[in-house]
Amino acid sequence: MSREATDNGIRVEGLIKEFPGQRVLDGLDLTVADGEFVCLLGPSGCGKSTLLNILSGLDGDYRGSVRFGGQPMAPGGKPPVTIGYLFQEPRLLPWLTAERNVDFALENSRVPRARWAAIKDRYFALTGLQAFRHYYPHQLSGGMAQRLSLVRALAIEPDVLFMDEPFSGLDELTARRLRVDLLDIWRETGKTILFITHNSYEATFLGDRVVVLSRGGIRDQITVQVPRPRDYDDAALFQVGKTVSATFIEAAEAAERDRH
């Protein structure tokens, strides 16, 4: 399949998802521009993971429309673009070495075999894992394992990257390093990224835009106009982070009140 259409934006309109007795997504509209880094922030139970399940084609039972680069996704069908996914845990296959774990993803992708070696070299180098290609997952630290799952997600040459709280299980120091590395990789590859988190400052540091979800819809959106490359100790960034944090807490409290 040709990939001349380079628009890899996402457009979600009127998305409704119901579980028995509960409407998790209530007419959600969300647009992510091609190459944009959008962070989704919201209290637990606000439908973040449900949204990712729908967008990645795992959950076909919804109403509303989902488009990738203008191409519609049929409900119950696969997304019309290639998606790379990072989970909260690395989710590596423990009986395969680091490199074989990446091969597992490649084998199920459209990437021609002739390019595998070059792709792996590139991303193993980019994440600093060259020396660990023959290690088994249990021999890697938490941060390294998550880097490896980043290699796996990037190796299939995704048009879009979905990240579901990928750094929330790591210690803060490791998480910081990984965030910086992720931004480097993003700058180099220009992927469209949808990043879910419940950490306001992480969202602010990473995103072009932070979308705060609540009660199945968007409560607020904050564009982070701090120029890149960003610095953790940047006062301007911290200011935006405070606003984001306040909005997030408001949303969480509103959701809390709803429940009672």
Place this chain on the structure above:
Amino acid sequence: MLLKLGSMLAVVAAWFGLSLLLPDTVLPGPWETLKVLTENVVDGQVHEHLLATLGRVLGGLALAMAVGVPVGIVMGLNRFAEKTLDVWVMVALTVPSLCYAILAFIWIGLNETAAIVAIGLTSAPSIAINLWEGVKNIDTRLFKMARVFNASRWVVVRRVLFPQVLPYIMASLRFGLGIVWKITVLVELLGRPDGVGFQLFYWYQLADMGQVLAWTLLFTLVMLFIELVILQRLERRLFAWRPEVRL
């Protein structure tokens, strides 16, 4: 390894000590038993009976695995299957092995098929339960990972489910072997004209303790060999990727 050897020597020594106190018709010593065993081997009657028994053990184990493994996996993965089958697995487990043997011999006849069916069906429920418990522990989050990365259903089964189930299959193979060989001896005693079980019963009727112990010893040695040398090695090779090293 040294500990194992030491404990084995201690048991043999205790056997020897006890045999000095008791008459030979009750407990012959290790030396006498070994002598009877060697004579049997030289006579050439050992391998005929041993092969008959091992054939039944293998056949019965294969049948037990063929029935027990799929049932256990399905029960572990599917709630509906678990709810419908668990009572029946329990019932099948409760029925005494002697009943399976009698029923098989009456319904199928006094032949090899009946023997293997009886052995297989007796052990299948234990294997199913073993696998059922094991499969509950597998990491289902990996299935979602595989689906997100576009793996087909077949790829998920072969490359994500199977490697996780394999340790439990191996465990139930070893565990099943232990059950199967005990039942095989019983089935042979009941309805076969050869095999170790038949020999045990024959010498029991003649009240020849030397022969009874010789056949018991032979069978134990063969099973230990299969367990320690063949199965453990196979397991070690298959699960080299696992962090915890088994004993």
